[in-house]
Amino acid sequence: MSSARDFRIAISDADIKGLQAKLRNARLHEPLEGVGWEYGMHSQVMKDFVEYWANDFDWGKQERYLNSYKQFTMDCGEIDLHFVHERSPDPAAIPLVLLHGWPCNFTDFHKMIRPLTQPAEVGGTQQSFHVVVPSLPGFAFSGQPKRPGYGPQQMGEAVNTLMLKLGYDRYVAQGGDFGGMVAYVLGALHFEHCAAVHSNITICLPSFANPWTMLQMANASLPIARKYPLFLSAEDIKGLDGLSTYVKEESGYAEIQKTKPDTLGYALNDSPAGLLAWIIEKMWRWVDGELEACISKDELLTNISLFWFTQSITSSMRLYREAIGPQSTAMPDILKHRCKAPTAIAVFPKEIWTYPKSWVAKQYNLKRWTIMPAGGHFAALEKPELLMDDMRAFFAENH
Template structure:
């Protein structure tokens, strides 16, 4: 931490990063229920596929910086030219987007704002990709707006059975049992690995979430008052959830650029409120959303160090699942860690479903 704080204060070149971020075409638009800031890079190919990329927490639109220009460039895919009109919003409450001013603004409302954005940009049919809460918003688009969202690609899984399924509760309660006795026999090794990740997450990694889904404003005052505290709160999650040594996966400047955006825009508190809205103790937002199946054709990319992955059989009931890819490497922040793997899987899927 001392090393990171010293680098941020004395060596980090924000003006260089600012110039780089300004190389992307950026706008801000009223999207019905909130103003959204977004990057919009149009392909030179008029037949390009409209694509919206959705980030989660503790991230910003900068997560996708390695992917924006490559996705907009035409390449050959399955014997045809393929490219994308790329839209990357700052999610409501993050960076330069508007901050919700009253309770009741969760993933469903975010999905409505993103859908409105794509329609206002002239994209009546588009595809969506997301991870973390961005994956949940992508689910909303595929479940509640399938007339516009033609296909969904996600590197996180959300399932209604996981919230009430007795197997989930059983494996958490019997964590000390031998593996063979802990899970139903028909679950695959990959299914069990994903549920084990959930076990570790619940026992060792969820302290931040318990605070953010119950008292986000309380911790928000502290983090918005101390840059060192803000850095510690975010960097620890990044450190724990990547596949390998942190700075071998994500550069120090990439990490600090995103954290600087939280600091300069004072958006840490508004970003954390999403937890209370989506999964807070009195919230029904996610169960209500997940009652609706994601009928848009869906691809799931499973990265080995993702914090959890629900069994494929559960996901096949929750999504119109068309593709399930086990990735060779990568963690929770796939767009930063393994952008080439993520883009290759997206290209292969969207070539068929768009």
């Protein structure tokens, strides 16, 4: 820890008041008659969130809570990483890095840090962990990449450097969304240090047509699950139907972010109302149930506030262009390398998509496949207990 620098979040009163003023002066359009979420962000939900964020949301309370966790920054090659580092008092604790995705931040894992580091304090006797939660490059308080081409592989290298510099020569990793991609990089290219991987998203090439990329497959002219029924079980078809629906109905945001993120970034970096609509609409779509029943309004606005205060929305969206953009070979290049580290996949029913287990087993060193009873894309916020139980069971035997 000699090269780690202590860090505390300290957003100025001027920045908080500036945000509130912009929200109070936001120009919100009127919806079409009888329209809810069909055209995008629901107008009444939008008004409620803007009013709450401007007048009732207590950033100071959230900042004090986040600062109750030990935070640091560290030089990790091209990037200074911001991270939470909480050590367990248990001498048998396993080093664990938790990796968030988009449109999220390190706060995704706030419900899990203390139960994982000190299970006895929350009434548990389960496996304990030394927990490291970095902000991925381009997110929150981590440095923003300064050159094109900084994608999941480079993020994996930075995270591996962080863990080694913290003294963890062997560690395990968990991630979803882009965090799952970074965890894949750790298990594929840094498996001599990353002993095991747990993921709540699957990334792979089709086992019957390896030259295809994930997005080429997703854009097939016929729904994938119907085009190849002989290869698929009912569970496989359900997961791939989700991918087909995602491509047809939910991927417009990704098309913009993987092609022209900076153009959109100017709007979202200048308008907190626009930023809120862009993020909340996707989160509403991807949870398992009513949004605020799954993730509280304060949790949602803490996440969005971090993008606003750190001006990191544009740098976070650039990850799409670097990973899956029209000229990028990042994901196909990464997927040429099998994830050699023992891997567990937790399949939540409202995940955007789930590839067939037989495909995943060819891409990963698959040791565990758990079908969860409930939960969506944001498992660490929606169903932290289910996620932690599966992680503990797997990592206790694979570390």
